[in-house]
Amino acid sequence: MKKTIEVPEDIHDWFLKTAREMAMPTSALMIFALKNYMDQQKSLVNIDDVLKELKDIKNRQNVK
Numbered sequence: 740m741k742k743t744i745e746v747p748e749d750i751h752d753w754f755l756k757t758a759r760e761m762a763m764p765t766s767a768l769m770i771f772a773l774k775n776y777m778d779q780q781k782s783l784v785n786i787d788d789v790l791k792e793l794k795d796i797k798n799r800q801n802v803k
Contacts, residue, residue, distance in 0.1 A: 746754075758765040 754765050754768055758768045761768065763771075
């Protein structure tokens with residue numbers, strides 16, 4: 740899928756600089772950055788479930 744977006748100049752400059760440093764196309768860096776963002780968002784959703792499970796475990800241990 741191809742998307743055309745306009746980004747602020749500072750983000751554009753950062754992408755160009757970072758892509759050059761990593762020897763990769765800016766489009767590949769954009770995909771990499773978006774994938775990392777998606778993974779972070781999924782992790783944040785899962786943290787609530789993990790914390791709830793830990794609290795339940797702790798409560799069960801206190802009951803014994």
